[in-house]
Amino acid sequence: MTTKFNNKYFTGERILFGANSLELKDCVFGMGESPLKECRDLQLTDSVFTYKYPLWYSENVRVERTTFETMARSGIWYTNKITVANSALQAPKLFRRCQGVTLDHVHFGDAEETMWTCKDIRIADSQINGNYFGKDSENIYLDHVSIIGNYAFDGAKNIEAHHCTFVTKDNFWNCENVTVYDSVLDGEYLAWNSKNVTLVNCTIRSDQGLNYIDHLTMRNCKLIDSDLVFEYVSGLDAELAAPVVSIKNPVSGRVKVPEIGQLIMDEDKIIPERTVIECEKIGERIAASDLNQAAVR
Template identity: 65%
Template sequence: MQITNKYFTGERILYGLKDAKLEGVTFGKGESPLKEARNLEIKDSFFTWKYPLWYDQHIKVDNTTFETMARSGIWYTDDIKISSSALQAPKLFRRCSQIDLEHVHFANAEETMWSCKQIRITDSTINGDYFGKDSQDIFLDHVSVIGNYVFDGAKNIEVHNSTFISKDAFWNCENVKIYDSVIDGEYLAWNTKNITLINCQITSSQGLNYIDNLTIKHSKILNSELLFEYCSRIDIEVDNALVSVKNPISGRIVAPEIGTLILDQTKVDPDKTQVICNNILKRMDSSDLNQTPKVKEYEI
């Protein structure tokens, strides 16, 4: 079936549509226009109202706009590919799987991509808080993210050539690998297990704390204080001076210089962390606690 240059309004107007190509179609006011659809190709079209693609399967979308009121737009849908499209609405993906996004722009990705699986995003931009919460099996390449709390509680993440401007990114995650990327934001990756950063540039106030199995290689950590607090099984090799390191539990740190190294024997066993460094400007232990820099309280 071919549907071309049509304007539709009304609730569930094309409910259950199957094996169809839609081109130049605009869906005006009316909820769930393509609910329970199968095997669709959508091109050069506009979704202007709520819940456009729910409980769908095998959907291809190209050069299409999801306007601001197309909120909560793609839920419970499996096998969807979207390319060269503008995604303006919040809460756009929930409980979906097999998602392939290429050259898309999320203008407001607030609470988007929650509890989804098998996600691939390339050459795209994402703007909005709480993107990717509790999702898994995620691949990103050449993606720009501006928005806080990205990928909270997510699992099995691989990232290449990307940029994150994000407070509290990668919290409560498992199995994260990030290559050739830039990360800028406070409190990076707390309470995460198995995270690797290769050839990255990182700026994070009190970031990289409470992590089990942290690997950083061929990277720079800039303007970041009180690093690696209560981190275990760390393997850190950085190319620049570190501002301060506080109470790592175990592992190895290699850096040309550390401004302040804090190892409080009442909290951790210093012998379990190997520190290889040409110059440590200041060392502090339990006897120096009254000199410990005041830690800024975490703001929720």
Template identity: 50%
Template sequence: MQTIDQQKLTGERALFKSKNLLIKNSTFAEGESPLKESEDITIHNSFFKWKYPLWYCQNISLKRTTLQEMARSGIWYSHHISMNDSVIEAPKTFRRASDIRLNHVDMPNAEETLWNCKDIELLHVTARGDYFGMNSENIRVDDLTLTGNYVFDGAKNIEIRNSRLLSKDAFWNCENVTVYDSLITGEYLGWNSKNITFINCTIESNQGMCYMENVVIEDGSIINTDLAFEYSTINVTTTTMIDSVKNPISGIIKANGIGEIILDDEGIAASNIIYELND
């Protein structure tokens, strides 16, 4: 394997179609697409300062590496990517990519990141930005802290654990999502989605979980949440009181209490919902 050490690389396609490289202590400065069409590349302690650094690449490993703000749209159409102990300052990273493993990665400007990707693993990741994870699939997450609206819109096959999502309109248009031991706060949670399960989660949402099919909440804390479950089918067990429920289609709600039950759609039979109080 050839090694490039402590180099400043400039110009368009500086290392175009490279193979079997170890790049360390180096900086990719002005010049688009420096590693386009490359494969089997290991990158340590390095910096990307310009656009489109890793397009159409295969088998890329990055460690203690930074994609700075102008390295935007950085990893598109690439596959088998691992990134550890690194920072992505640039927006729109990861598009139509697959087999992505991020561990201890900070993304302070994660707007429009991880779009149309598949087979994703996020471990100990922090991210800030709207439209994170849109239309992606096969996602496993543990310890994600995300601040940004419209997270995972249109995504499917998601498992999330031990995370904190501060997001308006999270999980819209999703399918097959399970969230464990996490905090989700933001308006209009989960609309138009199906097969969504929250286990031991804290949920805070204005007009959340509406127009949904098969919403399951187990041992949840539903706080400061009103007008919930409109036109949804549900199976809900919460250890708290729900402020208000509006026009659920069918199912069960077991809670410490419900402040108000609103049934103003004559097409929905009140008998379709079973309400139970916790002992």
């Protein structure tokens, strides 16, 4: 049997601890930690959380048009099968070690250290603001998501993104299996130390981006105002639709690009013949001897 609460104000620690089959509408949770800890089968609508740890160790949760205020921090940890839709999430550190997370039309006002070590995540039509979003998480699907904040998805695995915007330094570091379609990526040092990265129809602006990658594939992408790209990238297969400022020391593979402003191939660091450069115009070529002479001067 489902228990229903309408227009209720709750206070006190663990006020509904361990409850099952609840429908809460127009409710406010005031002072008191962990009000819905260890709960199952919850439906929350048009409600507000004002204090810490509202949903820990819970399961089968649906949240609609609900607000998590600033002090509802560390709010959703160790919770499985949760959907949050049309909601405002102001608190930091909201998701940790959760599995089966679906977010639709949500806004994160402060996503600092949010969505850490989670699995099976789907986010659509949402805005995320904050550093270190998605650290060490797995199986992530993004569609029309905007992320502003540095170090997103550090150490994450199995990421697929469509029609997204990433304004973030050190995005996709230490990742495995990242595929991004029809998106904008703006931020320095993109995707260092990652493996199996694929970018399709993307516009990218990154200072020293796309370095230290094992297997990088790019199709119909633009690298605008991006310098010193592809350093120590192995298994490179890039077809670029616009000129690139500079390329430095790719380890192996192929690059097809209409124009390169500066190509640095230092034979003291790499074997240049292992990378095929298909380019109509190269403004400047720099080899190891040129670099050594510049250092002496």
